[in-house]
Amino acid sequence: MSSIKDELPPVRIGLLGLGTVGGGVVNVLKRNVLDLSRRAGRSIEVIHASARRLDAVRICPLDGILLTTNPMDVVENPDVDVIVEVMGGMQPASSLIRRALALGKPVITANKALIAHEGNELFALAQNNGTVVAFEAAVAGGIPIIKAIREGLAGNRIEWLAGIINGTSNFILTAMRDEGRSFADVLAQAQALGYAEADPTFDVEGIDAAHKLTILAAIAFGMPLKFDAVYTEGISQLQTEDVRYARELGYQIKHLGIARRFENGVELRVHPTLIPERRILANVDGVKNAVLVWGDAVGPTLYYGAGAGAEPTASAIVADLVDVVRTRTADPTHRVPHLAVLPDQITDLPILPMSEVETGYYLRLTVRDQPGVLANIARILADHGVNIEAMIQKEASIETAHLPIVLLTHPLQEARMNAAITAIETLDTVQAPVVRLRVESLAG
Numbered sequence: 001m002s003s004i005k006d007e008l009p010p011v012r013i014g015l016l017g018l019g020t021v022g023g024g025v026v027n028v029l030k031r032n033v034l035d036l037s038r039r040a041g042r043s044i045e046v047i048h049a050s051a052r053r054l055d056a057v058r059i060c061p062l063d064g065i066l067l068t069t070n071p072m073d074v075v076e077n078p079d080v081d082v083i084v085e086v087m088g089g090m091q092p093a094s095s096l097i098r099r100a101l102a103l104g105k106p107v108i109t110a111n112k113a114l115i116a117h118e119g120n121e122l123f124a125l126a127q128n129n130g131t132v133v134a135f136e137a138a139v140a141g142g143i144p145i146i147k148a149i150r151e152g153l154a155g156n157r158i159e160w161l162a163g164i165i166n167g168t169s170n171f172i173l174t175a176m177r178d179e180g181r182s183f184a185d186v187l188a189q190a191q192a193l194g195y196a197e198a199d200p201t202f203d204v205e206g207i208d209a210a211h212k213l214t215i216l217a218a219i220a221f222g223m224p225l226k227f228d229a230v231y232t233e234g235i236s237q238l239q240t241e242d243v244r245y246a247r248e249l250g251y252q253i254k255h256l257g258i259a260r261r262f263e264n265g266v267e268l269r270v271h272p273t274l275i276p277e278r279r280i281l282a283n284v285d286g287v288k289n290a291v292l293v294w295g296d297a298v299g300p301t302l303y304y305g306a307g308a309g310a311e312p313t314a315s316a317i318v319a320d321l322v323d324v325v326r327t328r329t330a331d332p333t334h335r336v337p338h339l340a341v342l343p344d345q346i347t348d349l350p351i352l353p354m355s356e357v358e359t360g361y362y363l364r365l366t367v368r369d370q371p372g373v374l375a376n377i378a379r380i381l382a383d384h385g386v387n388i389e390a391m392i393q394k395e396a397s398i399e400t401a402h403l404p405i406v407l408l409t410h411p412l413q414e415a416r417m418n419a420a421i422t423a424i425e426t427l428d429t430v431q432a433p434v435v436r437l438r439v440e441s442l443a444g
Contacts, residue, residue, distance in 0.1 A: 007431040008042040010323045014080035015049035016071045016096055018058065021110060021137075021317070022049065024310030025084060026060035036318065040325035044318075046361060048074045050087075082324055084107040084317060089209050094118055101125045101133070106327075108320045110137035110313055116211040116227040118247045119218075123338040132327070132335055139212040140165055140289045142312030144319065149219050149293060150340040156295025158220040160260035162442055165212045167287035167307040168196045169204035169235050169255040173272075174285040176243045177252065183238055192265035195287055205234030206255065206270040213257035216291070219267055221261055221349060222341035226268065229351035233271035242435060244365060245406045246274050249390055251362075252282040253437065263414075264349035267357055274362050274408075274439040281442060290367035339397065355415040360389070360439030362408055365424065366432040369403040373429045377405070380427075384420035386412060402431050408439065 013029075015022050026046055029036065037043040047064065050071035057177070068074065075083060075096050083100040085107060087093050095112055097107050101122065109115065115122070115135050126133045136146045140163070149158065163172050168190055172325045175186040187204065190196035218225045233254050246253050251274040260267040269358040275282040280302055284290040289307030294300050306312035327335055339346060367373045372392075381388065392406040421434045 001318060004303070010043040010045050011040075011321075011328060011405050012048075012079055012081045013044060013046045013321070014074040014077060014083050015046050015065075016074060016083065016085045016093070018051040018056075018060075018067070019086070020053075020310045021086040021113065021313045022084075023059035024314035025086065025317050026062075026065070028314045029321075030061065032318075033345045036322060040322045042325060042328075044321055044325055045110060046084075048077050048080055052076050055405060072099065075103070075105070081105065081328070082321065083107045084321070085111060086313075086317070088113075090114055090117065093341050095132070097122060098125060101129050101131055104129050104131050104283060104319045106132050106134065106324045108137075108317055108324065110135070112138040112208070112211040112315060114216060116214040116225055117339075119215070119225045123343070126338070127343055129234070132324065133338060135215070136320050137313050137316035140303070141167075141305070141307040141309060142315040143289060143291065143303050143307065144316065145216065145291050145293075145303050147319070148301070148303055149216065150336055153293065153295050153298065153301070154340070156297045158261070158287065159294045159296060160258070161216055161220055161291060162256050162258045162281065162292045162440065163213070163216065163280065163289070163291035164254055164284050165216075165257050165289055165307065166180060166203055166206075166209045166255060167289060168200065169193050169206075169209070170284065170289070171287045172204070173235065173238075173243070173253055175256060176240055177247065180240055180244070182240055204234050204236050206232040209255065209257045209270045213259060213268060213270055216257070217259035217266065219340045220259060220293070221266060221347075222339060222345065223266065223347055223349045225339075226351060228266055231269040231271070231354045231357075233269075235272050238272055239435070240243065241404070242362070242437065245364065245392060246362060246437075248392060249274075249347070249362075249406070249408055250277055251275060251439070252277050254282060254284070255438065258440065261349070265352040268351050269314075269354065269357065271436050273443060274360075274437055279442050355413070355418070357414045359414070360409055360411045360441070362416055362435075362437040362439055363407070363421070364400050364435040365405045365407070365430060367405060367427075368429045368431060370429065373403070373427075374405070376427055376429070377424055380423045381407075381409075381420055382414050384423070386420050388408075411439075 387410040
């Protein structure tokens with residue numbers, strides 16, 4: 001008796017982009033061809049691919065793949081069943097994906113920016129044409145976090161999630177902590193190693209993480225994608241002494257994406273955050289990613305692994321491919337919804353402004369070394385309802401007579417903290433703007 005994969009023709013893939021990730025996809029498909037055909041019910045093969053240059057050196061074999069510099073040729077090819085987009089950027093990726101969906105072809109993409117900005121429209125277009133957009137590779141590389149939230153935790157009400165979802169920023173913060181080097185110095189090393197782009201803005205200013213948080217929050221809470229509502233703060237202004245002082249207080253600084261649901265709305269924020277060093281998330285170092293998800297039934301679950309790279313990203317793309325191929329073999333109406341709930345059940349939840357967020361704070365003040373300074377600062381904090389949890393007072397600089405004071409506060413609303421900082425900065429004994437970082441316990 002012949003098997004399913006012998007009876008059914010292979011699913012033919014059109015690949016948009018044949019760089020690092022595209023080459024990784026081809027390699028994984030070829031290396032694991034037998035296992036994948038067993039899992040999907042039929043074989044999967046790339047037959048047509050687009051690339052900027054046809055003569056570039058590739059990391060994958062090209063046998064059996066027709067190459068072109070025109071990606072629309074791949075989309076329009078009637079022999080192509082499924083489109084895989086790994087070009088990145090907004091255009092022409094958006095136009096290509098929209099055309100593929102209009103033709104009824106499933107699309108698999110690693111394009112987090114495109115999903116974060118246009119995903120609501122793309123999902124509606126896919127639904128109207130009886131097809132699907134799959135995007136596991138858009139968040140956290142090879143970590144199957146989207147599938148985990150959308151399917152594995154479907155029995156839970158997701159209360160909150162917090163993640164290290166940009167490997168470049170995490171690499172920089174790890175080196176600043178372990179080696180005492182400046183942000184600029186470590187960034188230059190990250191660029192030399194290929195972890196950071198020549199223009200690192202998307203990574204170090206939190207834009208990349210905000211794209212990913214947008215996607216995670218929409219799936220976790222069954223809400224539309226709302227990238228423009230994410231509060232975003234990067235790490236480029238972070239000083240080495242703050243990393244050191246945080247460690248003295250028993251904390252690590254991580255660049256976190258945080259989404260938390262309340263009765264009156266949702267917090268969406270990306271910023272440097274102090275985490276107690278006993279938390280597992282505080283010990284995720286280098287270019288690794290990790291996402292902590294809190295469900296009402298299961299409690300905390302942690303997902304850790306490679307957040308980027310050719311084969312980790314290809315792992316997620318090929319997993320989506322297997323899912324799509326399965327739907328072509330079985331009943332296609334049983335697809336998992338794009339944002340975890342049925343399209344007519346998506347709820348447009350309000351996003352809380354940062355002024356209403358409640359969290360703890362790390363404050364570093366530079367003051368003149370003279371009597372009464374601490375008393376004045378303590379009075380202002382008390383007047384604004386700020387409770388101090390811990391304090392470090394360092395020796396004054398011999399050259400300037402300036403004294404660094406570091407404070408940790410109990411949680412309070414950001415608006416009150418902002419007002420207290422404004423009042424402190426009016427003191428003539430305060431010699432520089434107050435450095436403020438947020439603190440999260442990541443407890444239930």
